[in-house]
Amino acid sequence: MQEIVDEELLTDIVESDETEEERQARVDTExxxxxxxxxxxxxxxxxxxxxxxxxxxxxxxxxxxxxxxxxxxxxxxxxxxxxxxxxxxxxxxxxxxxxxxxxxxxxxxxxxxxxxxxxxxxxxxxxxxxxxxxxxxxxxxxxxxxxxxxxxxxxxxxxxxxxxxxxxxxxxxxxxxxxxxxxxxxxxxxxxxxxxxxxxxxxxxxxxxxxxxxxxxxxxxxxxxxxxxxxxxxxxxxxxxxxxxxxxxxxxxxxxxxxxxxxxxxxWKTVAKYNSNYKKFVSKEILRIGQESDEFKLSYRLIWLLDRGMFTTAEKLDTLGDKSMQMQHAWMKSPVIVGIDPARKIDSTIVTVTWVGWDYPDQFGRFEHRVLSWLDLTGIEWEEQYFRIVEYLSNFHVFAIGVDQGGVGDTVISRLRVLMPGVEVVGVPSDRGAQSKRWRYLMDLMRDGKIGWPAHAKTRALRVWRKFRQQMEDAEIRYEGPNVIVEAPDETGAHDDFVDSLAICVSISEQFAVAEVESSENMFYAA
CATH class of the missing domain: 3.40.50.300 (P-loop containing nucleotide triphosphate hydrolases)
Known part of the structure; x- marks a missing residue:
């Protein structure tokens, strides 16, 4: 996979996701x-x-x-x-x-x-x-x-x-x-x-x-x-x-x-580098109470054990990040899928491009996924966003694009179908049931390690990666009857655009996930 040098030119868009009052407050205090x-x-x-x-x-x-x-x-x-x-x-x-x-x-x-x-x-x-x-x-x-x-x-x-x-x-x-x-x-x-x-x-x-x-x-x-x-x-x-x-x-x-x-x-690992006695003591605690115990996680591993459910954990995100992989801004070797979460009000439009291992489904019919890149269109007018998206995706062999339906999403779907006639643009339903289905599918992929993303040192230094990581770590999960709801916390500056875009993206591959069925003769119905 090729290395793209001019990352800032492509992804480091000026932030404009604040209200006018918040923007003025920032100017006054900066x-x-x-x-x-x-x-x-x-x-x-x-x-x-x-x-x-x-x-x-x-x-x-x-x-x-x-x-x-x-x-x-x-x-x-x-x-x-x-x-x-x-x-x-x-x-x-x-x-x-x-x-x-x-x-x-x-x-x-x-x-x-x-x-x-x-x-x-x-x-x-x-x-x-x-x-x-x-x-x-x-x-x-x-x-x-x-x-x-x-x-x-x-x-x-x-x-x-x-x-x-x-x-x-x-x-x-x-x-x-x-x-x-x-x-x-x-x-x-x-x-x-x-x-x-x-x-x-x-x-x-x-x-x-x-x-x-x-x-x-x-x-x-x-x-x-x-x-x-x-x-x-x-x-x-x-x-x-x-x-x-x-x-x-x-x-x-x-x-x-x-x-x-x-x-x-x-x-504790950082502290232990500079204090040998500390290292010895904490090592004994690992043997005494175990590093998976609540007490050890809270005191030494700095893991929050929250009373409200979180979509994922920092530890899980670390596991799924591929430190040998950098962001890819071009991929023609195999068909990729794309998820677009259109901006609403102060949110950002996020485009997620994901490689899929189409040739190797597992026993449940699910495919391996690897996020190749993200395009963050924060602060860009919609008329310009269409052409930015088309220009960016022209570097990929795109199989299908999923777009969140409803409101702005319907307009995006119509425009992309005109601008990209050779690509299937799919409207992804936004009702509670449909959202719950794709959240559960994404959670299954993450649980079983069937999805990952670039986490090379050069990539982790990029603002677009940091925003993805922060939003994934911020996202909260709650249940409404049989439905799973994942969203950003109700806090200033918290967003879930990257998370939504990823869920929309993998929902495309879910349509093609068909479990293999083994057949055998039934002795009770033998001729």
Whole structure:
């Protein structure tokens, strides 16, 4: 299969799937730095990271450094980011946040005097809120920050005449006497009465257990007047909540061109590369409780065991992705099938092209499938979309095209039949029963490994692949009587266009899936 070099030209279409209000909000909050400013911010960030290592007594590990750098960067440029970190148990996530917080509390107020235009908001100190679902967890995070600020290394640094700082501790609050920085611990339990404080940095540890309403209604507004940076850390659990949803938002936002990374993950295997004792302990846990146990999946493998059904899992998607295969934009060796999910309102038109092993049906009459490529027509007017589709599909030996019927789909079917007279264009019914049938068929193919898609390193770096992967991972499943319904979660920025397009595509091959029937003589009816 040939390699296509100019992938961005074909698939990296400008995003336009937001409402006007969302688009304006993004413009109002986006922070774009020129090259000179970027270098300056990087220089300040690096200097603060040096202090992080000094007061902690050990350097950050490779999986911790990018998170630390992003937190510091967000505080400096004031982009008000909500950063999420999903990290294996006892891998140093609270320690990382505490070290970075302590260093920022010490240095940023001093730098604010030198660079008032950029850091003037910290001239009276860095104000930090340390939150957790229950008091004991809040104590853990707060205690670590206090420990860093009162360590011998930190006290020695602050005693320097050029710094001249003192630590004052009082109950649930610790202050730096001269610069005004403070950190305050608070529980974000639903029954707790949270005072209306103001913070530059809001930390929520063990966020998987945090109450979504409390975070959104009571905690987040404490950063409104300062455009605060928020940092959510934790591990997976059995239910969706503010942590899970924020992670998904960050993942989706990360697929956009030029977006900063706001979500980070490190499972036990990543941590074990840099800590031999950790590797030994977790290896013993594999023997003790098993890596397929719920406890191990949640604590070390970072697998969410959700109470609501999901269409598939990240683990299954990894299994079905072919890491030796790149996207193919031309295939004439054998007939392929195509699925088109036409755009409705803010959704995208997605074209999925799939190879089918027609010559080798299994015992149930099903064929092997391999997705060859996707064409994402986000933000393209329909009159232009028709010709983009025809031009793209001219590179393939197309057997049939499936298009979702109803509304826009009927028009697409009519136009493609005129523009591609030599190809069968099939209208795929969109009633609940028909949708359920194709979802079940796709689920069967995925369950039995009869479908796959390109997952080469070069392909995984493409935005179109990331969107496919994110939508597959986001998709939820529910049941309405005998029918299976698969759709995107009811969240901002969540879509299911790639998932729909794939289901429509395989529904074409399902029509030709006929089980082999073996016949034999019946002894009771022998002549």
């Amino acid at each position: 922070v774009v730095l020129d090259e000179l400013s970027r270098e300056f911010v990087d220089d300040i960030t690096t200097k603060i990271l040096i202090l992080v290592d000094e007061i902690s007594g050990h350097p950050l590990r490779p999986y911790q450094t990018p998170i630390a750098r992003r937190i510091i960067e967000s505080l400096i440029i004031g982009d008000g980011a909500t950063i999420t970190a999903l990290i294996s148990r006892q891998a140093g996530k609270s320690e990382l946040v505490a070290n970075v917080t302590a260093a920022c509390m010490i240095l940023l107020p001093r730098l604010a005097v030198m660079f008032p235009d950029l850091l003037g908001k910290f001239k009276e100190g860095v104000w930090v809120g340390a939150f957790a679902p229950v008091d004991e967890q809040a104590d853990n995070l707060y205690g670590r920050i206090v420990s860093r600020l009162t360590s011998d290394a930190a006290l020695a640094f602050m005693s320097d005449p050029e710094i001249g700082e003192e630590v004052i501790g009082r109950g649930k609050e610790l202050r730096l006497k001269n610069c005004g920085s403070l950190v305050r611990k608070t529980t974000c339990h639903p029954r707790a009465k949270i005072e209306g404080r103001t913070y530059h940095l809001i930390l929520v540890d063990e966020c998987q257990g945090a109450d979504e309403k409390v975070i959104n209604k009571s905690v987040a507004p404490m950063g409104a007047s300062t455009n605060a940076t928020m940092v959510f850390t934790g591990t997976p659990t059995y239910t969706k909540g503010v942590f899970y949803k924020t992670i998904q938002i960050n993942k989706r936002a990360g697929t956009k061109r030029g977006a900063r990374q706001d979500h980070y993950e490190a499972d």
